[in-house]
Amino acid sequence: MTKLVPNKRILWAMKALLLGVVILVRKDYRQNLHPYVLTALSLSHLYLGLEIGFALSVVLPQAMFGFELEPHFNEPYFSTSLQDFWGRRWNLVVSNTLRPLVHHPVRRISTGKGGAIFELTVTAKPSRTQILLVIFAFTISGFMHELFFYYVTRARPTGEMMCFFLLQGVCLEIELEVKKALAHRVRFHPLVSGLLTLVFLIVTTDWLFFPHVIRTGADAKSLGECAIMVDFVKTNGSLLYYWQKN
Template sequence: MESMEAELKSLTQVWITVLVCLTYCYLISRNIPKGIFRLISVLPIIPIFIILPLSLTSIHLLGIIGFFIAWLANFKLLLFSFNQGPLSSPSISFVHFISIACFPINFRQNISPKTEKSISQNPGSSSLPSFFIYAVKGLVIVLLIYVYKFRQYLHPNFIIFLYCVHIYFLLELILIVTAKSVQFLLGLELEPQFNNPFVSTSLQDFWGKRWNLVVTGILRPTIYQPVQFICASIFGKRWAQLIALLATFVVSGLMHELIFYYFGRVRPTGEVFSFFVLHGVCLAVEIELKRCFKNRFQLPPLVSGPLTVVFVLVTGAWLFFPQYLRCGADVKSLGEYAIVAESVKGLIQKWWGSFS
């Protein structure tokens, strides 16, 4: 109980620091024009946001704060320095500025009918069906937590597969709950976070249109587009696109290494970084093959879909999850679930006792 109280105190201090820093950023936008001087004014905030998660110990809080603040908020502030990105609207209010900076959300921009149709097919786009879908995913997570008790009887690769499902469902639930809460409180129309990644038909489809669209939306203007612009005049448009693609995956790999460092405070091994570099290279090869064959020799979706999912799972088991296990994130997260379960059980018993 004391450790929980200490963690909540640290979490409160973290959010107070974040709010003070973002208030400072909002105020300088009214006095310092976009460009190098605003960037210099924002730069001191970057290391503060990177250090903040180190004051926490909970795996779940570390993951959330590391992802929301150390990664997304920092990248949004870099775009904000040059009056780009979701924080750049001249009419943005203070509350909207803080909310968009803190949380993995973005306003839904003008989109084509084709994109709107794709979004409408996402379970998160219709409230009633999505409630049941996310409720089922929550129940699956609860079931998985129970299944983990019998890990010694299960094959290690099957356990890693269960971790894949667990992390995907948990990440999706965290993002959708955050987005829906902000949408309810502020009345914003927000872009979706996922678009059924398990039905991807290619790596390009998986990474570009379906998996964690919040990250895709922030990496594109901060890494991909600037690198492509710089390299276009040196290497030509075609090579510039590939270099920008690889640079984007390199940065994503580095940021994931940072998140994993938060989890266990252990020295990075480079496996997580290698996972993203490998996928960047494979995606570049895929794009070039499509260009060479001009989409004349495409595999049917019934073949390319499973191949894509299997490739992601196999490379994840090979490079992504060893570091996850090495830093003890699985054991720590299960311990936190046990603490929460005991707390809920105690509250129920107390509530039930008051009526008996």
């Protein structure tokens, strides 16, 4: 059976339209929304804004040099597990950057196969190596997010983002161990596992990630700037289209 792949331009247009709708809903109806619905919309805003922004940033290099650059995201809303979300779909550039910087060195250290620099007296078991890799990678992610928001907002770090990423790492490790234990005996339908994954991400994000963003005013500022952008496009969209055609 042939898999139907939508036209990329249509897909990007739909994402841009959806981003505009999400921004307007968050701006005009946030007082009437359940906190978890608001968090889901905020996550959608974050994802769509980042993906569209990153895509626009590579248009010029692609046009100049004629090669495809690696995408930052791989449809994260289709994630069926935390492993799928963090490893294969969300912010792939960071994942691929952490692999040589964190994954390979830690594996060499923990297994004692890294030569004189990385060799340890006591080697770790493979399962312990995996735990070290996961926790260390998420610790670095948490630290970088804390540092980034400190530079952007100049607000004192609270450690909530670090806790968010550590929680993701711990739960990801639990998920991996459960998969090993159950093997092929239990298999959830992708729709069920995907829904559970998204619910977990929404709840934990609402609990640990967004509170610091909201307290510092970064969320309101970003929303206001996006609303201005949407109003600009609505006002000047016809002029931009006419200019492009001519």
